[in-house]
Amino acid sequence: MAEIEDMLRKQGEKFNQIEPPPEMEERLHLALENSSMRKRSGKMWSLRVAVLIMILFLFGSQIDSFAYYGKKLLGYDQIMTGTLRELNELGSGQTIGKSYTFKNGVSITLDGIMLDDNQMLVFYTMKDPRGTVDELYSNHSMSLRGLFKEYQMHSGQGNMNEEKTVMKNMFQFQAPLFFEKKLKLTFYLGEGAQKETGEIPFTLDWTKAMGHSIKKPLQAVMEIDGNKIRFDSIIASPTTTVIKGQIQSIWALAQDEMKGERIRPYYMDLKLLANGREVSRQGSGISTGMKGITFHQEFDALPKDLKELKLQLASFTADFDVHEEVELNINDREKSLEILGQKIVINEVFHKNGDTFIKITSEENVVLTQVDLIIDNEKVDLEETTTDQYEKKADGAILHTRILRFPGSGSKLKLDIQRIVYEKNYHKTMDIPLD
Template identity: 30%
Template sequence: MRTIEEKLQEHKQNMNIIQAPPELEDRLRNALQQVPTKKKSKPRAVAWVAAIAAAVVLLAGTYQYPAFAYYGGKLLSSMELSSLSFSDVVDHGYGQTVEKSKTLDDGTVITIEGVIADDNALLLYYTVDLPEGSVFNVDESIRFGIDKLHSFQGNSNVREGYGNYSDDRTRFMGVYKFGPVSPFSRTLTVTFDEWKGKERLLYPISFKYDANKAMNSIIKEKLTASVPVDQGTVHYDAITASPTSTIIKGHYELDNGEFPRFMGKTKLYVNGTEVGARGGRSSNTGDKPGFELEYDIIPTDKVESMQIVLENFSGYQKVEEPISLASPSDRSILIGNEKLWIRSVTRTGTGYDIVIARKQFTFLDTDTLAVEAGGITVPVSNITQSRPWDLKNGNIMWEQTYSFNTDVKPEKLMVDGFDYIKTYNKTITVPIKKNE
């Protein structure tokens, strides 16, 4: 019997982001709301989402992406790529120039300048130029969004958007990051949208797509590795490293067959140096819940060692003995490696209320939660929403009130266990395949 609040705090994103065959897949678009940054002459990236859990193996793809200058002096991270104008991107040897425009009725011109694509993502560079005499109000959000990007394999999800205004505020320069598109696509269609009152206007722009120009080289590795956790196993399936990011894919095999309550935190190390984590998202891998973790690019062309470290993940602590309610106080009770606080036991008009405090992401198993009162087992009748409890020492716990319908003062609290974020620190060493 979990509370609505507990369910809301569960990290179970059920976004389906695996690549299915083209005829089966129609990716759903995530709504994107852009927020302008400070004035600069070049766009500045908004921070990418950051990461958790994974591992690896080098897989040979069925399609070999054009391999020009992945490593070496021209290598730039996606943060660097997205902070450059497209002309600067081209100067670094990246991308396909598009220069396809649409002029709106009021004279506004939307131009797709170019794209960079690989097996992990597609970056689309665009500009919006206002008619002569008009300027952007930089205190408002940019009026145009992206409705979708359609390719040979279907619709690609929007993952990020960022950009900035020119110094004279007549131009907006933006970058959108999408999920990967099929290398066999020949035409891409990007649909911009804007709202005028209650009417939503759509502006599709189609352009020829050339994978040989847009794509840089790809490194794929495959790993059949796993880490046992309290309620199942975390499996690490593959890693793909590209100029836009490093993606680790995996799946869960948990006792309940569902996504974990907490995805936890997974670190990636290359040559002993941690690779920056940028985000994580849930996916479906066949009939099994899966995940994708995004990291920065691998910062070297000489990979001597690679490790995946599952630092923490969802854990479950069994409570073997009933907890005494004889002397409630603000002192903690150590159970395993976690602590609970029985703060008070108070008589009410309908029974007794017990206030229990715990860490923010620790959740009691309430399905069988009960008290022993006068030799009788009384189940919990009501649970309040959690509220902060400031310990005044830099720590904030979260407390809830649990109500029990009994006229007899409870003597013991009976709980099967609780979910929490458990430290695992399990390391997987990835075999390195030397490139010929």
């Protein structure tokens, strides 16, 4: 009998610590209404056995719900996207629950991860009893290493409590290779001689990985002003959708370099349309390497009832080599010129305090990134740009007026425009087959 009482006491303590799902109350209420009243036995042991049976019933019927609550990552709602919150509610991902404490009392707990074919999301809690977790966050770094390589960290964000003692963090890493099993997350805290390293090793459970819903080559090309943008692949996974491609091949890049006609892409405004609705953008990147100029665009996860998928190139912003020379006179007013289809107006040219000033107006997305002034056959660098003014036109266009100041003055002036940045709208759309 003592053993039964001890078991009941321990199970009761555990049960009191559990927060049951909202639907449990209704289920118990219905169960009590449907059950018949039984005559109370005069023996205490039979009552205890009945209570034990009830506890076993509760644990048996709700074991999935309790396990479900144990798998959720708590405290991350404010830094999760809607998609990630839904996955978390479903108990997706792998809980870890391993910690490391530094000498200064700061602790880091790896709460869990979410892994699919596009990325691995790492969720960890940083605690600082001194209330300076915000300072620690800016002075800490981390790395993720597997058997043969270190996996690249893409981005991260955190949310801190008011006392500055706890910060919940979510960081995005490159997805580990399929054969990885043992991984090690290393944290670096502090700077200089005060820098300390902490390691949290953990084992990947590939049965918790979420894979992908779409993974296919695109082999599509969009041509814009003589340049071909190639779309190579799309991978849609439960956490994100990634599209990769190429803006310029290594050979075309080398040819343009030799001809002095380089294109330096700044930004591609790509829109992903699922069932006619825009999928929210999560990030993007453009890089130059041995594969030429490549890009990747990240969007939110696709809807489950996907029927149609389109990709739209809304606009393209780049820095172009132009090497355009424009002769100027000190009395020039409202002189208009066109470079790569972009209108630039020379409003005024004047001398002041021994310097030469040129007032120009263009659309706000047009920037002269490299411009010099040739004064009496001598080239001088731009000293500064001043007096920024913006004017919104009736058609919605915004004009930007500014004054360029060059040191020195002379009678023979020539504006040497070598590079120009501008954004051009295209709104070209292509279908992405779903079969």
